[in-house]
Amino acid sequence: MQLSDIDFVIIGAAKSATTWLQTQLQADPAVYMPDPELHYFSREYDRGKDWYLSQFKGASNGRLIGEKSNSYLYSPEAAARLHRDLPQIRLIAQLRNPVERAYSSYCMLFRRGEVGPNIESYLDPSRGENMQILGSGNFHSHLEPFIDLYGRDRLLILFFDGVTRDPEAQMLRVRTHLGLPPRAIAQVGSQKVKDKTAPLVPPTMRRRLAWLKPIVRPLRGSAPFEAARGLVARKTEYPQLTKELRDRLGEYYQPSVEALERLSGQSLHHWYANQPKQHLNGATM
Known part of the structure; x- marks a missing residue:
């Protein structure tokens, strides 16, 4: 196994149904992806090439080989490291309405007990940019380093909306980008990925x-x-995202979303419509 054997990497974004993409690809016998997010090019680079390649020991000849690590999109070093070690790969980014992504991220951290119930202190842009929750949604700036190094054609930009509206078409775009023939959606990939309504121990x-x-x-x-x-175990009662806070978030993200529209060539006008939160069969992505 060599670095040159790796064909593609899903770079993010978090809370955007990238686990669904991974599950769909793993269901294809022609594809190999390790289960955990390796985070090698963002957090684990000091472990070295041998450690990274050992994570693909289940791959066999003739299979398309890839991995998914959502932290790559946000890491300042990841794009350069990826291009230095894996210049041959194709990249996939699946993104989500940044307002909904920020609220989903807050709910995840709230569920873990890492943030408190005062939602405005974490999601109100006027109180400062929380990089983990707010800054992560400025997708255009996060994608630029990858495009600068790999070129626009090597990066497939998808949106969470495509998973909820037409998952067959979404996976067809992925498979075409990777040079794979069309394949029906796997039933395992239609199940819940993460359910924020499940009761948890406080x-x-x-x-x-x-x-x-x-x-x-x-x-x-x-x-x-x-x-x-x-x-x-108790059902978690999440602080609500009010219309006022949603509107402030929308204003904060608008310049970034407009830049992303130009970059992707896709209209994101519906992101401004303050639609209710979207779910994939009840799952929070």
């Missing part, structure tokens, strides 16, 4: 019980474990 309790994880791990999925978990 974050404070999770931290207190963290020492038990190695002990109970073998019991996960068993009836006694799930019954005990059900006694303490």
